Amino acid sequence: MTPQSPLQTRTRGSLDLSDLPNCSSRERTEARQLHHRLEDEIGCVDLIVTDNRRRMLTTRSRDERREIRLHHMFLGCSEEVVEAIAELAIGDESRREVIERYVRENRNAIRFQPSEDELQWEGEHFDLRTVLRAVLDFTHDTIEDVDDTLDDISITWGRDGRGTKSIRFGSYDFDQKLIRVHPALDQQWVPRYFVEFIVYHELLHAICPPAEPDEDVTDDDGRRHVHTAEFLEYERAFPRYEEAMAWESEHLERILNRD
Ligand SMILES: [Zn+2]
Incomplete structure (x- = not known):
């Protein structure tokens, strides 16, 4: 028989970790501790820890x-932060x-690195990691x-969104620091420099982020997409810029x- 601690005899709310299916046992412990406190x-x-x-x-x-719904970045936070949350x-x-202040200082926890097995950089014709390496050097x-x-x-090949009238060759996910390249470019007749140009364009999004990272600036295809003057200047520095633009049109x- 285990004696009951005062905590266990209290009416308790629930703890929901279903948003973190892969959380570690340490995170579980920290979540329980935070809940208790x-x-x-x-x-x-009722505490819900989210992603x-x-x-x-x-x-x-x-x-x-x-x-209380809070991001998992709060797991393991200081007593001061716990009290502020409770208040x-x-x-x-x-x-x-x-x-x-705590959120600002722990913003890195929001970025999660995609795991290697989620990424698919090997295509039939292009290995995107090789492409990325060359573009990074440049x-x-x-x-x-x-x-x-x-x-x-x-970097990864994205999913194939066929049947749409427009196409985005690449995208950059700020949260995951992930470049996705459209699989339609993985074809023999697509020149390597064009794939490099698309990857370079997406890298520039990482270098020239929108002024307000949380602000959604949408363009015609309804996605966040910001090209500042600086961005366009860098883009034109690509060695085969004119060729790439001409090839695209x-x-x-x-x-x-394509079929
Ligand atoms: Zn863009």
């Missing part, structure tokens, strides 16, 4: 229960800045002050109508 402060708490990269912390009350959950905003030679921005960028139709 929050309940010590304000009573029954939501847009909303770091939301709270609401239902009867006597407090529901916020009962409507006291006075220490909101403690939370905001980029570092051409653009100053790139620093370590590009160090942990990954000449072959767009063929790529769109």
Whole structure:
């Protein structure tokens, strides 16, 4: 018989970790500890730990229960932060800045690296990692002050979205630091320099991010897509820029109508 600790006899809220199917046992422990500490402060708490990269912390009350949804970056946070969260959950905003500072300082936890087996860089005709390496060499030679921005960028062939009238050859995911290249470019008749140009374009998005990273600036195809003057200048520095642009307009139709 195990004696019951005072904590176990209390009415407790729930702890939901379903958003983190692969979390470690350490994270589980930290989540339980955080849950306990929050309940010590304000009573029954339903705690939901999320991987939501847009909303770091939301709270609401239902009867006597407090529901707190927070990003897993808060696991293992300091006592000061726990208290600020607890206060916020009962409507006291006075220490909101403690939370905001914590989020700023731990923003890296929001970026998760895609695991290697999710990435597919080997195509039938192009190995995207080889392409990326060549483009990185060129980029570092051409653009100053790139620093370590590009160090942990990954690349993969994207999914094939056939049947659409427009096509995006590449995209850059800021959260994952991941370049996706459209698989329609993995064809023998597509010149290597064009694939390099697409990868270079997406790298430039990492180098010239939108002023407000959370602000969605949408273009015609409804995605965040920002090309500043600086961006366009760098883009024109690509050695075969004119050729790449010409190739694209000449072959767009063929790529769109591929079978
Ligand atoms: Zn772009």
